[in-house]
Amino acid sequence: MIDWTRxxxxxxxIGSDDFAExxxxxxxxxxxxxxQLDSAKHNVAQIRELTHFLxxxxxxxxxSKFADMCNAAEIAAxxxxxxxxxxxxxxxxxxxxxxxxxxxAQRFAA
Numbered sequence: 001m002i003d004w005t006r007x008x009x010x011x012x013x014i015g016s017d018d019f020a021e022x023x024x025x026x027x028x029x030x031x032x033x034x035x036q037l038d039s040a041k042h043n044v045a046q047i048r049e050l051t052h053f054l055x056x057x058x059x060x061x062x063x064s065k066f067a068d069m070c071n072a073a074e075i076a077a078x079x080x081x082x083x084x085x086x087x088x089x090x091x092x093x094x095x096x097x098x099x100x101x102x103x104x105a106q107r108f109a110a
Contacts, residue, residue: 001099004107006062011108026061027097030054034093037086047084048077054089063096 011019033053040046051074058067069092073084 001063001065001096002103003062003064004103006059006064007100007104008108010060010062016108023061026057030057030093033057034090037084037089041084041086042082044077044080044082047082048074051077051084058096061100063093063100066092066096 010022014022033050036050037047040050051070055067055070055074058064058070066089069089073089076083
């Protein structure tokens with residue numbers, strides 16, 4: 001669910017001391033964007049824009065399965081489909097975040 005290689009790369013790029021702050025910022029922005037999905041669910045352009053943003057954020061932080069789901073929704077919206085399973089998107093994000101938070105300290109212990 002998490003691409004730990006990407007997490008490690010990002011951590012190396014920005015430094016271990018600043019990583020937590022950057023990760024918190026990404027998660028906050030993702031959650032803000034997720035909160036907009038329900039009100040946008042009937043607007044193809046908005047769904048495409050929101051899922052594109054979510055995909056990019058997920059890829060940056062290594063949330064690979066979540067990024068895949070957002071990519072599929074973005075592609076569907078690009079073809080005019082607005083069939084997005086918002087509860088499934090929220091569930092996968094929540095599961096990804098839980099895995100990230102549970103395993104991060106173990107993987108990158110000092």
